[in-house]
Amino acid sequence: MNINTQHKPELVCPAGTPASLRTAVDSGADTVYCGFQNATNARNFPGLNFTPAELEESIAYAHAHKAQVLVALNTFPPAGQFPLWANAVDLAYNLGADAIIVADIGVALYAKNKHSDLRLHLSVQAGAPSIEAIKFYCEEFDVKRVVLPRILTITEIKSLKQEIPCEIECFIFGNHGLMAEGRCSLTNYATGLSTNMDGICSPANFVSYQVDANRNLRTELNRFTIDSFSCSQNPGYPTICKGRYTVAHRDDPYYAFEEPLSLNLASLLPELIAAGVDAFKIEGRQRSKAYIQSVVSSWRKAIDSVLEGGSVNMDHLLSLTEGHKQTLGAYETKRWR
């Protein structure tokens, strides 16, 4: 029943701009993912993403270099605004995208009915971590690949792989979100912009930095304090699930959800390949060209090396994690939970 797991896993890389897309392709990406300049994708940041003309050129560039382009349409259209998403599906199809990445049932159904030959990937934003949830999307919408939430262990991924009729894509590097994707309205609670509907987490126009009486730098999201840093520390971007808080039964503030860590699964790469993961995804459409170049080429080498029976040397990726400590997240052990 399963697709062959002996094939070479795909390296799936982010592109926030046409320039980073070319960089990712040139650095060894098998596949690049990107989005349009509106709420139809979950990285709806000012200055990021593609116009239709840019996407058309970028797809031509990628295809000329034997790389594929996935278009993320992975937010949830609010009632009354569905045409924006429907148009984006049509546009991605007409421009020759190799697949679209969807989360909303309505969007998936529209794509399946309108363009039966358009390949659908299920976004991590759909929050489908179980056999039945994934089978639902495969059977109802003919989804060909699922991007797994970052909450499963390798053992769980391996057994999942045996039971589902589609490919598996896993995050291996980058920002490490703590909440189940597609099921978080913390940003909306604090700012009025919705991650699911507007495609924004911790919007920059609500972020401020205040210096307090002790000359500590305080980061705020709208009116809420997220963290505080001494002058010798590198202040992190204020994201609610990475902030420090207090609770009644603890004396000191603590990272209630998680310390600011970056996901780096380099050391687990051989196991992930053996588990049958079909595609490895690097997070970070908001990242610079230089970052993309360095990260993508490092992972290209790592995957090729493992496939040839070699080892992974990823030391220099450490320098790209912005002083963050690294984590294997949920992948290694259930004790993460």
Add this chain to the structure above:
Amino acid sequence: MDTAQGNLTLGPILFHWSAETKRDFYLKIADESPINTVYLGEVVCSKRSPFMMPYYAEVTDRLTRAGKKVVFSSLAEIMTPRERKMTEALCHDEKYEVEANDTSAIYHLRKKPHRIGQYCNVYNEETLRYLALNGAHHVVLPAELPRNTIYIMGKAAKTLDVSLEVQVSGRVGLALSARCYHARSYGRVKDNCQYVCEHDPDGMPLKTLTDQSFLCINGIQTMSYGYLNLLPQIPELMEMGITNFRISPHSLHTDTIIETAHSILHGRITGEQATLIIQSLLGDVPCFNGFYSHAAGYEWRNHTHALSR
């Protein structure tokens, strides 16, 4: 049966109360409350589920005899084999209707009458139409939907013969995780949590470094610190075609909140009076209605008829 009159529903208990406390709470609801529909079942953490099992027979019997409709809510996050089995068994129970809170429950409920809970992402009329054709006849809208979106969903639901429900009271679930943050706060993990969430019958408040009350932790769930109060909007929601109004249970004052909602539903008090009653019960804990007004969720906006989106 849903009627144009409007129904009050009691959402599932989201917190870890002792099974005896839950039983007593439900027996009181059966005996004294004008609630029409009661949602039972564990939504947040599968580890809490076994405790209530011995009491469901008594509770469902008493609620049913009192004329309440009983629905079982499924887990909001399903990952482990045990959670998958629990959910499958629940969905194949023929006696009570099931509210799906995760896609794996929808998988099992396809083509039979069921409800969709507020942890499923039903944001638009296309998704609603699909779910209706799939057997859903009742949908609880996500708490973050603004008024304009609810308005359009109300119109779509009428043509699809689906009844809609909106949460109008109680803390609101804002996020789910695989990690238990209650356990984490005690230096533990989910597997050896020792059920520390039982210390906080309404959630564990999180304050910011500048002492602002911000969020609440409930196991793997992160909730609002404030209490949603859309009681004043019930008449307007009814005009929009919303027929069911959910009170999310808390350890204190749930009976008074239900009575207040009932009074609003029958036009006996004004929205302003309802808010005064609710705020006097909550003391320092604020009410919020920001999502509905398309403002920041935590905010309290005085009611306006202006369409915001």
